[in-house]
Amino acid sequence: MIVYYRIMRHKDENKNEAIFQATIQLLNEIGFSNISMSKIAKRANVSSSTIYVYFDNKEDMLGKLYMNVKQKLSANVLAGVNDLMPVKSAFELVIRNQIDFLINHKDEFLFLEQFSNSPLIQILCLEDTAPMFQSLIDLVNRGKKEKLLKERDPLMLLMQVHAPISGLVKMHLNDEFRLDEKNIEELIEMIWDAIKA
Structure with missing residues (x-):
């Protein structure tokens, strides 16, 4: 009797990450239409x-x-945030974390920007990433309950947080604006003014 064994290749997390990084770099260099598996x-x-x-x-x-x-972004943005922190302090940490992640992960940031504006996001019917950011929604709802934040849809309030960060980080990465500590503090104050009750 002859027995055949199928050789199964095991997945290596380092290779998986190398494939992801190569894809991000290529997408940022040549775009979606020119990328191929080879x-x-x-x-x-x-x-x-x-x-x-x-x-x-x-x-x-x-x-x-x-x-x-998106998972890496949410883990970094929410690092250190907990339910015992005052709402304003938690938002300051979220803003600082997001700035830090976007500046130090430029390729991932540019990939997310490009992918979010691509029809692929609808075509692929990706699972909802909202659960990854549920803690942010909870923070907004806590701020509304404490009468610290405007009575608006949490996603609208979070866009008031994300959009100026994203715009200024892009300018910073293009050497059009300097995101130093003074400017970050001013940005935090402006964002808080935009969402506070």
Whole structure:
């Protein structure tokens, strides 16, 4: 009797991360329309067949990459935030964390900006990333309950937090504006003024 064993390749987290980083870099350099699995494999120093151990196809990989980057963003933005902090202090920490992440993870930031404005986000029917940021929604609702924040939809209030940060970080990365401590403090004050009751 002859027994055949199927050799299963195990997933290596380092290769997975290398594939993700190669994809982000290429997307930022050449855009979505020019990217291919073979270009990603070459940049990540893996064979094209290796990519298919991790992902079904390019769309599967892009969707998982987006979810991976959003998870990193939420973990970093919410680092150190807890329910015992005063609402204003928690928002200050969220703002500082977000600025720090976006500046120190430029490639991921540019990828998220590009992907969020791409029709791919609808085509891929990605799972909702809102649960990753539920703590921020809870913070907004706590601020509203304590009569510290405007009685508005939490997502509208969070856009008042995110949009100016994103815009100024882009200008900072393009050397059009300097986000130093003084400017960060002023930004925090302006954001708080925009959302406070």
